[in-house]
Amino acid sequence: MRKALTTITAVALLSGAAAWTLVARADAQGGGTVEVTVKYNGKPQVDKIKVNKDTQQCGTEAVIEKVAVGDNKGLANAVVSVPGAKGGKLAKGVIDQKGCKFVPHVVVMNPGELEIKNSDGILHNIHTYSTANAPINKAQPKFKKTMTEKFDKPEVIKVTCDVHSWMLGWVAVTPGPAAATDENGVAKIENVPAGKQKIEVWHETLGKQTAEVDVKPGQVTKVAVEMKGK
């Protein structure tokens, strides 16, 4: 009896491994990576306000980057997505409240759970301005290190804190592959279906722009997008 069980387990393990190999191959053949460089020729827009609350964690000045421009005119914090592609495989969304800022400034996730951290160890109150998903207005006391909320519907959600008026973040819930640009304006979107695809770029201050790209399976296709000023 014991021997039979062992055999069944071994067969189950083997077939599991075979299925995994097939899936991995389908990915490599079916999709490619798109490296998008988003540029902006205009000036950075940065607001600075004095802080006189929780200064030990927040500091005495809050810097609000409405348009963050890095080296070579690269635009940070833009969301780059593929509206025509479904079935995203992005990592679980995580946002932290650290130094009385939302980190990262823009979270990109597929529909599902968002982990909300409180590294500051002070009272924050997360407030979302969503329409497709149920809005959240919830205190996160200093002892509560993590909360989890669900965002099942695709939309870009503005996030603020009712305790610290300057805190601002964004959660982009997208059904397919997507990414946010880094400080140099570069975003790598993985698992993009091969063929002609429309790429959409969204920025909180500069709005939307689109580009066309021909995705080659298993390869990195580069595309540059320039955002127009508002």
Ligand SMILES: [Cu+2]
């Ligand atoms: Cu706060």
